[in-house]
Each structure stands twice: as C-alpha cells, then as structure tokens.
Amino acid sequence: MLEYINKIKEISTKLLEEKKVDMIVGFRKGSLPMMNEPCFAKNTEDIQSFVWDSNCGINLANYLTNRKEKIGIVAKGCDSRNIVTHIIENKINRDQLTIIGVPCKGMIDRKMISDMFDSEITEVTENNGKITVKGNGFDKTLEKTEVLQENCAICIHRNPVIYDELVAKEVEEQKDVDRYEDVRNIEAMSPEDKWKTFDDLLKTCIRCYACRNACPLCYCPTCFVDEAKPQWVGKSQDPTDTRTFHFLRAFHCAGRCTDCGACVRACPMGINVRAFTKKLEKDCFELFNWEAGLSIEERPPLDTFKPGDPDEFIK
Amino acid sequence: MINPYVPYPVRIDDIQIATEDKSLKTFKFVFLNEGDEEKFAYKAGQFAELSIPGKGEIPIGIASSPVEKGFVMFTVFKAGVVTSHLHNMKVGDIMGIRGPLGNWYPWDILEGKNIFIIGGGFAFTTLRSSIVYMLDPANRDKFGTIDVVYGARTPGMLLYKDELIEWGKRDDINMHLTIDREAPDWDYHVGMGPNIAEKVGPKGDEKTFAIACGPPIMIKFTLPVLEKLGYSNDQIILSLENRMKCGIGMCGRCNIGKELVCKDGPVFTLAEINQTPREY
C-alpha cells in the first residue's frame, strides 16, 4: 500500500506544481479504525495527508458533481466507472479531469468486521492481504479476501476503465464470479415472500438519505422525495413512504448503477440497500448486455433506441 | 398546558384582490369562538401562521392593526402550496390562525420619536398595521413626525392604494409614494424607493427611527441611504423573513446565529443583525 500512497502523492504533487489542476480529490486517514475521509488538496502540503488502503470505499465520483475547477481525482475501478457516467450525464467534463487510476483489490467491510467481535475494535492494520484487528482483549488476523465488502468480492472491474495516470500495474480481474446469486434468490420467491423480504430489509430505515447522498448517481437538484409541488411522498416513518423512496431510487439508478457499494457503506443502520439496485443492474445486463460506466462513447440503454429492440411496444 | 400548535378556528369573511396582477389577495378573518379575538391580542409588526387543514401552515405578517376590532387581516402572495390553496378559497370557508407570533416593532422605544417608514412591494403589510396604529386618534400624539416612502413597480402593484391616497391628504403624515417608471395619471414620485428616500427622508438623529421592510434588493440599497441620512444602526429597524414551521422557536430552522427569526424576531435592529450571520 505504501507504494500506492507514494505514487499518488508523487503524481498529485506534479499535477499541482505544473498547475494542471486546481485541486486533487483523494482520501486522508480517518479518526476511527477502518475509516478514511474524502478530502481535497490544493497545495503540496495538503497532499501529505493522502492515504490509500482497504478503507477507501467511499465513491469519490460523488465529489465531482457540477464542479467547475480542474480536478485531479484518485479513482479505483468503480469510481472510474462513475466518473464515466458523470461525463456521459454532463455532470463534469472529461477535460476538467486528470484521473489518477488505482487498481483495486477490494475494500474491506467495516460493518462485517465490527460485527465479528463483541467489544470495540481499536486498531486495524493491513499487510500483504492480511488484516489485523485489535481491540480490548483480542488480536486477530484475517484474510482480506474473506472480509471484503460484498460488492468488492464479486467485482469484475477492479482496474480503472478510464485514467490519465496509473499508480501501479493493473491487477488481475476476477473471473467466474457469480454476481447475482442473491438477486436470483429473491427472484425465486413468491410475491408474498418478496414483500416480506423488502419489509424486513427496510424496517430499520430512518430516512436519513445517507444511501442517496453517498451515491454519485443521486445528484438531482431536487430529489422526488423532497418535491413539494406536488408532494409525491410523505415524510413520516410510514413504511409505504420508505419503500417508495427506496424502490424509486433504485429504478432511477437502472442502467447507471456500477454496484460500487457506497449506499450500503454509508447506511448507519446497516441496511443492504444494494438488494434493490442490483436487481436492476442484473436486468440491464441480461436484457441489454449493458454494464454501466465502461465507455464514454456509448449511451446507456435507457436513453437510446435501437431498431432491433426485442420489445414490440416501442416499434 | 396551552398547546401552541392548535390554531384558533376562523372563517374567511372577505377576500379582495390586492394587486393588478392578482398575485396578492387580502383576506379578512373572523374568529369562530367567542373570546379568541381577545386571546389573539397582537401588536403591529407581529405575524401569525395561517393554518389550512390538509395543506399546512404559512407565516404571514398581520396587516390589520391592533386598533381595528372585529377581524384580522392578512395580505398573501400566491407562491407555495399553502398560499396557492388559500387563493382558491372562498368567503365562508373555515381554517385556522395560530398566533400572534414573534416580536413587534419596539413601540415602547418608538414613543415620542419621529418615524421614517420605507416599504417596498408587498412587504407593506405590517407597515400598514403600524401606520394605522400610529394614526389612531388615541395614539397619534405619542409620535413625532411620520414619513412614509412606499414604492412598487406600477401604481397597480401598491397595496392598500385607497388608504394610501387618503393618508396622502392628511397633514399629520407625509406620504411619498413612488413607482419604478412613469405611468399615466400618476401624480407622485417616480424612481426607486431608496433614491426617493434619500431625497425626501428626514435626517437621522436621536429622535428619529427608520423602519424598513421590503425585498432584499430594496433593503440592500436602502441601508446606505439611511446611513447617509445619519441613522445609527440601532435606529434602523428591519423585519426579516425565513422559512418557518413552528413559529414558536422550537423546530430549529429559521435561526440567524443564535437568534430565532420566528421568536426573537422577526423585528431586529440593524445593529443586532450585524452581530449575526446573514442567513436569511
């Protein structure tokens, strides 16, 4: 990881010194174990706090929306795919960006790791694919591959798909992963069981909108849940309103979601928000052979029409 | 325990279109329950929440004056969900009024002083309340000179026009009406409110207070004029607006620094505002 960090700092320093960018967006070490904080650097002094490790799960593309500066951005595979989506959707211009690509072997799931121990974790370090977790009365080393965020464990785009600089050699992409086992399980359920699954999933939702706000796709100037004229959704804890929010948000991400896992990572209540978005991601893949954010040349399936569309209704 | 969220039930008694573009209407309400009017005792400068079941509430300055009895009056701009609905309501409809809320123009300090009022557009409501209050025979002697500069885009956009013209005929109040551009049959000033204020306004001294109420742009250009006229910051009185819900200082959104516009305001001196972040 140290080579990664040094390389990120070196590239960032060069970009700022040569005035190719006004700021660099990256991560600095957080105040808690397994937490890094997105930050920006406008001078070489700020760059010294940059870090890179398996706790950089926040999707930095989220910090590009509608910015006017020239920006250098540290991007792992999923961030790069959301940067592509941002460029396609005119949220940022390609020529504003210098993308510092980071080949990624996955981010660790801090909630899963925390839940493995009865008392508080005070320190987490990593070395060569091993994660060492320490706390009051325990000290345990885990295989990183076993504690990855679920979306990272099944990721098939670990290398940035678009970049100007690459901090290390590309990593090997995972093959033969079953990306949709959980979706198939829900698809196989009866409608009643599906409802129950969704209700259970959402029963602790506090509508803080951390999932939405952590998502690089959710940049609508006014989200439909915040609209007052007309007001589409109630604002209370009524389960119907909570469901409406999650379902509609998922639909709005169809063909755009890169399964970066930012929503799940952000949720303070530990809700697996991806359960919704992933079904739509699977449908887009199966119906349109589409994976979001792989190329800035191609329009997403829901804003294109092809004469060969298999459905009758549109002809 | 009095529940401050429960409005007094009222009936709409009269609705008048207040401006030529019909974007403002003046509503007169009467209280349904005996005794509520007395409980609603207010001072000029306060506001109330107009409360429409099924739609919500909207904070509006009270346009009637404490010296006018038997009704309360509000002039409402059609803008959001509640005010749009209110504009479609009819005489006889039932709704609620919650208040009076907030502080008022500092009448105890203003007694014995000359008063200079600068109003713009549809922010003339609580200023009307104040003028009616001061002109009341029981009160007129308590104040020195009264000067009023009131501007709107066109003559048809001035609120309470008939009253303005009547006041213009009196000798115990100096009315300086103005419109932005020349219009036929207009016998008064032409030009922006702040410019007229600079020309006609009384000089600021320890016996003179200015009350300004209007759109942000008018306030912005009025403040330097008042300074030029010699008003000190604690003799310039402004009424602020912010998004509000509870109106009683509890829901937390309308603060400017540690002051709550709904409860500590809406009336502040410029000196007070200068101590707070300008988050209004």
Next chain:
Amino acid sequence: MKVIKIDKTKWAEGLNKLRSDYQLIGPVKKDKYHDFQMLGKDQLPDVELLNTRMSPKSVVFPQSEVMLEYSLDETKEDHHIIKEVEKDASPRAVFGIRPCDAKALMLVKLNFDTSDYKDPYWIKAFEASTFIGMACDDPASTCFCTSTGCGPYNEEGLDVLMIDVGDHYLAKGITEKGEKLLKTAGWEDTSDDASLIESKKGEAEAKITSKVATENLKDKAILDLYEAPFWEDTAFSCLNCGTCTYVCPTCWCFDIQDETHGKKGIRMRNWDSCMFPLFTLHTTGHNPRETQIHRVRQRFMHKLKYFTDKYEKGIMCVGCGRCVRLCPVNIDIRTVCDKMNNYAASS
C-alpha cells in the same frame, strides 16, 4: 439519597411487578442493532449493553408523531377545525438509559419547555417517564462525555442511577419519581456500599481518554468563528445526509406536515435535519443556507457556539460519540470542536 441493592436474581421479578403500573421501555435488539423499544410481556431490557444505535430521544420525541387532527367532511359540524389528538400519558419506565443520553434530555428540555411556550407533546411524554440510568463502566473510544459537562455516572436527567457490581446492581434513587419506582418494584434492600459508587465513578471517568477542549468557545465572537477558513475543509466530504442529526440525542429539529386520507387529516411532526437543503429553502427558491459549507457550519455552530451563548449551559453535545461512529465519511465533531476552540481570528 439511599442506595438500594438489587440482586440480579431478583431483577426480572422486580420488573414484572412494575409492568402493571408502568409501560416498560428499554434497549432491545431490533434486527442488527439495539434500540429503545416498548418491552413485550416477559421481555427484559439489555441494560448491560454499551449503548443503542439510535439515542433514546425517541422515547419522548418520536421520529414521526401525530400532533393534531381534523375532518375535511363538510357535512360534519366541526369540519376544518384543527384539534389536539389524545396522547397516552400513562407512566412509563425507561431502563438502561446511559448518563450521556439522560443529560441530553435536559439539554433538549431547554428547547421544548420555555417560559414563552410549552411543547405539550414533549413535556407530557417526559413527565410521564421515569428514567432509570445505567452507569457506564466500560466506555467506547469515541465516548467523550467527561469533556461535555457530563460523565459516566452523571445523574442529570435521571430518576434512578444503577451501577453494575457483578452479581447485583446498586440503585441510587435520585428523585421522588425514582424512589417510587424502586419501591413499586419491591427493591428495598438498602446497601451501605455508597462509597463503592464513588470509587467506581472515579475509575470509570479515568477510562474516558477521548477529550475535547471547549473552554474558549464562549469567548469567541460568533462572526469570527462563522467566517473561519477551516469550514471548507471540514465540510468537503459531508454528504449532507441526516445521519449525525438523527442519531444525536440532543438534535431536536423537526418538520411539520399535513397528511390526509379521504376526508380525515392529521398534522404531524417528523424529525428534520439542518443537513438537508430543504430545511431552510424559501418558497422563492432563495436558500439562506445554500451550500454544504453553510449547512455543516450551522450544525457545529449551533451545537458548540449558538447554544453555548444562548443558554450558558455548556455545549449542545453530551459526548455519546454516535455521530462520530456513524458518519459515513468520518466527520468527527471532536476534531471540529478543537478547531473552533483553538481558532484565533487573524485580524
């Protein structure tokens, strides 16, 4: 006040005796995490838990609460007349509340119980509750209650303070309400271990190593802090989600909403958050706290400066650490507080 000894074998029995006079509320596991809930028949509160994910503020201030009701049916005599809804104000006993969260209730009370206006919903729920606190002997690294005028054995806001001493609890009655509850439960064995409480208190306080400095905050000028240059950096990563405000035991802001179903309508309040742009948006489209920097600054200025100046009761934070642990991007109030406390305006 006398100290009662409750043998843990008599714990469930005492709780059962209370059930006819009180609704019992306490931390129980809901899905993955603990939350304060109404206890079911025979259900016991997990009072030895470190703390709940959400604070117990919802016991007196639910996230969604119906306040008023009305009918829109014009055939009814009282149509369109807005009335207060009936609320259950029967006694409730809240177990397992930590001293930080109890102190938070007292800070929130300053907002809802004022000389000008009384919020009847909050006050009635608060008055109906007896709070049985659990002293904290094993704090988390994110606990900083000793820096906020609170502490692991703090009694403010509590009616009873319980201390875990292995095979039994010590219970210190703090108010009459608390004494009454102890009596109703049949817990009457007095203990002469009062000095043990003091020594355990000292040990517990020493375990809290996370500190923040707040002593300079009151002397800073509001506008100096407001205009300080560090807000851009502090606010950058903020997602403007409501997590910090919803998990905070001292955040009290709310929204008021009307909802109708057919001809029946209610007016309710829901928690709101200064992190949301909608919180302050004017109908004209103007927003006085338009940017993320405005909103982040508002949250910290309110907690650490405006509140401090307005009430002179310290900061509006009890050091429970929830926002620190649950912020998706690790914005840490301790860091921000230090920045504010140490800030010297350059002029």
